[in-house]
Amino acid sequence: MPSKKMKRSLCTAVAAGVLSLTVAGLPAASAGADPVVNNATQALERLADLSRESERTTEALHNAQIDLDGKQAAQRDAEARLAADRAAVADAQSRMDQFRPTVSKLVAASYQGARTNRLFAVMVSDSPQQLLDQMSALDAISSETARAVAQFKQATTDAESAENASRASADAARSATEQARSVSDGLQSKQSDLQKQIDEVTKAFDRLTGAERAQLAGATFPPGVDAGSILANLAPGSGSAALEAGLTQVGKPYSWGATGPDAYDCSGLVVWAFKQIGKSLPRSSQAQAQAGTPVDRSQLQPGDVVIFYDDASHVGIYAGNGNVLHASTYGTPVKVDSMASMPFNTARRY
Incomplete structure (x- = not known):
């Protein structure tokens, strides 16, 4: 939970x-359903x-x-x-x-x-x-x-x-x-x-x-952050190029099992972003947590894949300054958020 x-x-x-x-103003739950x-x-x-x-x-x-x-x-x-x-x-x-x-x-x-x-x-x-x-x-x-x-x-x-x-x-x-x-x-x-x-x-x-x-x-970006400021600080690299591709999807809705381009789940967004630069990543966040090259949290670079929660069930792309691009959850669009709200698991560089 x-x-x-x-x-x-x-x-x-x-x-x-x-x-x-x-x-x-709220609908009543049906008999046998969860509490009202x-x-x-x-x-x-x-x-x-x-x-x-x-x-x-x-x-x-x-x-x-x-x-x-x-x-x-x-x-x-x-x-x-x-x-x-x-x-x-x-x-x-x-x-x-x-x-x-x-x-x-x-x-x-x-x-x-x-x-x-x-x-x-x-x-x-x-x-x-x-x-x-x-x-x-x-x-x-x-x-x-x-x-x-x-x-x-x-x-x-x-x-x-x-x-x-x-x-x-x-x-x-x-x-x-x-x-x-x-x-x-x-x-x-x-x-x-x-x-x-x-x-x-x-x-x-x-x-x-x-x-x-x-x-x-x-908001789709933290205060004082926008796509331009993120892109201005990117160093050349495949991960950076994937992040740049992913940023074009900010605002798209979250949907379970979706891989774009109209909607995404968390691992689907990561797969889509890296696919744009010719790299095929595993479909699940757990598999993404096992592939690539391990990266210590203190050594994160924009474009690294960051995995969250003990069961590695959420994933995003590091956007620099402690932020992550991700398809977060139902009701919120693809956005850049602070990593502080989610428990860090591991990071991988592709």
Whole structure:
């Protein structure tokens, strides 16, 4: 759930405008729903709670999809290896068939009393040349047969071993895919439940005046800061270029699961900004917290990706002077905010 600091910050921003909203002006909750929201301040707090939890769920959904995609790719690779190993077995069997006539003749000759060793060649030879011819033939038969058998055994052993291993990998990959899909389905169900709760609360906000909604949204930049002042202090770099791209989206609305260009969630904005400079970042805030190069908070530079909360469920782009560009939460647009209102987790440089 959100920190008390976050809730106080959100509530303070709209207190003057929303305290005039009366109980009679709010819709009643349905039977079995959450407790009735009986004033605008409670509505704001409830929405803040639901939005924070919903963002956690959204980012977890993104992370589950990344996991699912990885497991499905592993499954495809395992099945491709399995097909290759089966082809290797078939090739080995084909090569065995090539040498089978030689082996069969040798076996038949031995069964019928033929002698295929050098002593027998000496005993039945009528001349030195015949001896050499017979010994050469015996050597050829022995060598060819031994080679055929050895090649077949080695190829068959290797291919069958690879096939068994690959089959096990394919089975494991399929099992992992099913597990990942189950996780994703569960999170989507939770997200659906949260959306229903959010819908109940947002009905109250539909009654706010335009001025009250503007007060809720707040300023898109901290006092004394604007896009021009941020851009004037940027040093060349890929992160700086991503921040510059992201600043063009200030004012766009927040929407769960959105990646622009009309609306964004937190990780969606970061993905979009870096995509504009040709860099592909992971889709979830948790994955973004694991990639890139770690950066100490004291060494932050504009354009670094900053992750917040213990579960790494919120992310933005550092804008300098302790500020961050982010798609913050429901009801507020993409903006530049002070980082002080959110618990710092880690930072990454891409």
